[in-house]
Amino acid sequence: MSEQDRFRELIEAYALGALDASEQAALEAHLAEGCPGCAKGLEEARYLVSQLAYLAPPAEPSEMLKARLLREVRADLGPAKITEMKASTGTIPLWLWAGVAAMLLLSVYSTWDARKMQREVQDVNARAAAELKERKKLEQELSVAKHEARILTDPASKKIEIMPNDKEMPKLEAMWHPELGIYITGQKMPMPKGNKVLQLWLIPKTPGAKPMPSHTFWPDANGKIAEMVANPPEVMAQTKALAITEEPPGGSPQPSSTPLWVGGVS
């Protein structure tokens, strides 16, 4: 195999970002030499790789995101830029602008005002709907936060330390209130490998009884876990321990791996 062929075989993985450092450096050096075949192959591979985005499950951003974004964008324009844009029209003779303006006024004035009003009404309605949606979301978040605070502060809650099998891993903590549910917290948690999720299990006291499946969750981008289990599948008095395993996306009906964290309830 020629050196050219060897580099050509790396192109797709390079576009995917999957090459290890040494191969990446070698290929980049080759590309820097101006190999036209590899450059063309790389453009095609980048297009191919970009299409993998369409494998992502469909999801909808909130209306508030658009509202926030447009607010920032309009703020960016600012009075200075608007003045600058107006100044750039100075290269066109004033009489021509006056003529165009007069023609436009004659031809579109009758409909312009109505359309403007219509747009403004639509705009106000859209903003009101977005604000209402955001308010409902905040109310929900506040309700959840109050619920969590009650679990954390109520004397009836029991604290459970959920210890890792691997000493390098952080420990988790659960507060279990007999009526309000379980609130699990943790810091510096690594993201599960291979697209897996973390799943909570309740291990019943009854000998031979199967673990009861509960929530699936992930740490956030900062490795923080704050998971509320409002309706645990078993009561505290009947539960021997809490366990956490890594499971495929969506969770499993029964654990498919050894628990990575376990905490005794009583």
Next chain:
Amino acid sequence: MISKYGDDASFDAKLVDRFIRRDVTAFEQLYDRHSRIVYSLVVRILQQAPTAEEVVQDVFLHLWRNAGQYQSDRGPFVPWLLTLARNRALDHLRLKSERQRRREDQTEDIPAIAQAPEYEKALDLQRRAERVRSLMATLSAQQKKAIEMAYFEGLSHSEIANALQEPLGTVKSWIRNGLLRLKEGFQTAS
């Protein structure tokens, strides 16, 4: 998920041309056309809706504030935008790793991407997603898994081999053969 405008690259090019000249309406239209696929991708990578919204906002603000970075002669707009969004999301995912720092260096200068083949032009978002998924379904489970780990989790050959407990050469073959098969599938679809 159907874009009301379809996926007409020339329409995008006109919008891009307008928003480069600071036309907010054109920028808003581009957002309406492509925010869903960008958000879907970022949420898939980060698995957290609030963080994903932050990153998507960051992507579109970057687009607005650095409009001149995109050059239409270096490839179509949407793949460029998706590359930017993926890089930003993976940067967010692995802020402290060396691989991430290398990628950050590349983020501000998205490389050239080939022009979309002729058959691409009329595909709307839903049809495009269906086609990519059906092509992926023709791959073996291992090929699919390895490609998804690389694309959505930003893992290298070695990291994937380690995670799957498979030989490095095997993982390389899965990814290369899988991508070549996808490429053939796209070409056959034309």
